[in-house]
Amino acid sequence: MRVHHLNCGTMCPVVFGLARSLPRQRMICHVLLIETPQSGLVLVDTGFGTMDLRNPALLGAGFAKLARPKLREEETALSHIERLGFKREDVRHIVPTHLDIDHAGGLPDFPNATVHAFAPEVQAMEAGATLAERNRYRKHQFAHGPKWQRYQVQGERFFGLESVRELKGLPPELLLVPTVGHSRGHVAVVVEGGSEVLVHAGDAYFNHAEIYGSERNCPWPLRVFQRLAATDNRARLHNQARLRELAREPSVRMFCAHDAAEAWELGVL
Numbered sequence: 001m002r003v004h005h006l007n008c009g010t011m012c013p014v015v016f017g018l019a020r021s022l023p024r025q026r027m028i029c030h031v032l033l034i035e036t037p038q039s040g041l042v043l044v045d046t047g048f049g050t051m052d053l054r055n056p057a058l059l060g061a062g063f064a065k066l067a068r069p070k071l072r073e074e075e076t077a078l079s080h081i082e083r084l085g086f087k088r089e090d091v092r093h094i095v096p097t098h099l100d101i102d103h104a105g106g107l108p109d110f111p112n113a114t115v116h117a118f119a120p121e122v123q124a125m126e127a128g129a130t131l132a133e134r135n136r137y138r139k140h141q142f143a144h145g146p147k148w149q150r151y152q153v154q155g156e157r158f159f160g161l162e163s164v165r166e167l168k169g170l171p172p173e174l175l176l177v178p179t180v181g182h183s184r185g186h187v188a189v190v191v192e193g194g195s196e197v198l199v200h201a202g203d204a205y206f207n208h209a210e211i212y213g214s215e216r217n218c219p220w221p222l223r224v225f226q227r228l229a230a231t232d233n234r235a236r237l238h239n240q241a242r243l244r245e246l247a248r249e250p251s252v253r254m255f256c257a258h259d260a261a262e263a264w265e266l267g268v269l
């Protein structure tokens, strides 16, 4: 399997200008495009999509003000895919880490793809039980009726962690590791089979200093944001601690969705 690392969205959050440890840094939307032998193209997360670009008001005024997304055509997953010589229809599967506004935007660009998700996340999106959840899950990103494939925990553990294996129609090297807390059904997505085991940790952490280094460290704006955004902060911190352990495994290469520094190291396009 060949894996491309893409940036499918750029955000320049207001608070980044306030912290010395985040000088002019921006947030990216780290997306994986996987070429598989039998399952076509697989996307892990989708960033922002063409519908968000055509009508940014759909993302909500609050999000636009705080996150300041750049919404560039050339950064959409669809643009990247076409630039790499593929077609929209070649994307047959999508595996989101969760369904937040900055992760699900590309779903409508691939309406025929099967979307493999941890069931509690789809339930949370559909229920919209709290105001925060009605804001973070945007209706227009799901209005096309995604072809959901919903999962509960199943199969062997992954380095001691609960996992979801045997995703329908996907190679066995792809699996989900539930890491709830940021949202109700957040997962890390694992891609085995290469020289390194890739772990896309989504929004389970936001800055490499939270995972790597001798002790957990997080620039304060990101610490505050993560706490406010979490549906279950205790679970989030517990799962983040488990990811810190996992990242120490020599064969594991872990990265999150939004840290630009991590992404450049991996040659994000």
Ligand SMILES: [Zn+2]
Pocket (backbone or CB within 6 Å): 100, 102, 103, 203, 257, 258
């Ligand atoms: Zn995010």
